[in-house]
Amino acid sequence: xxxxxxxxxxxxxxxxxxxxxxxxxxxxxxxxxxxxxxxxxxxxxxxxxxxxxxxxxxxxxxxxxxxxxxxxxxxxxxxxxxxxxxxxxxxxxxxxxxxxxxxxxxxxxxxxxxxxxxxxxxxx
Numbered sequence: 001x002x003x004x005x006x007x008x009x010x011x012x013x014x015x016x017x018x019x020x021x022x023x024x025x026x027x028x029x030x031x032x033x034x035x036x037x038x039x040x041x042x043x044x045x046x047x048x049x050x051x052x053x054x055x056x057x058x059x060x061x062x063x064x065x066x067x068x069x070x071x072x073x074x075x076x077x078x079x080x081x082x083x084x085x086x087x088x089x090x091x092x093x094x095x096x097x098x099x100x101x102x103x104x105x106x107x108x109x110x111x112x113x114x115x116x117x118x119x120x121x122x123x124x
Contacts, residue, residue: 029080030059036087055080 033055037046046052062076100114112119 026059026077026080029077029084030055032084033080033087036084036091039091040087 034046034052037049037052037055038044041049058076059080106114109119
């Protein structure tokens with residue numbers, strides 16, 4: 001094997017490794033998006049959801065092989081990660097809002113429990 005052939009082989013291995021990393025990141029993002037959609041769905045089923053169909057269609061549209069590497073895929077992955085962050089942030093915000101939203105006057109014990117303090121007990 002000549003020097004140039006060895007260099008070319010290493011370049012191909014590195015490009016395949018980079019592609020595998022991109023595919024793993026895309027798969028992780030896709031799973032996260034579908035999980036957030038499932039959490040946001042009232043019945044937990046997203047099989048017939050328009051949003052899930054659109055996301056899966058976009059992932060299939062920008063799918064690459066080892067023969068091609070397109071910039072649009074990286075842009076689509078970045079957009080998917082942005083949507084994932086957005087959906088998870090909305091879910092966390094709603095959880096916090098429900099927990100800490102003002103329900104009128106609270107007792108001292110409820111307030112202490114909410115912030116993680118323990119009140120001393122009075123022996124009787």
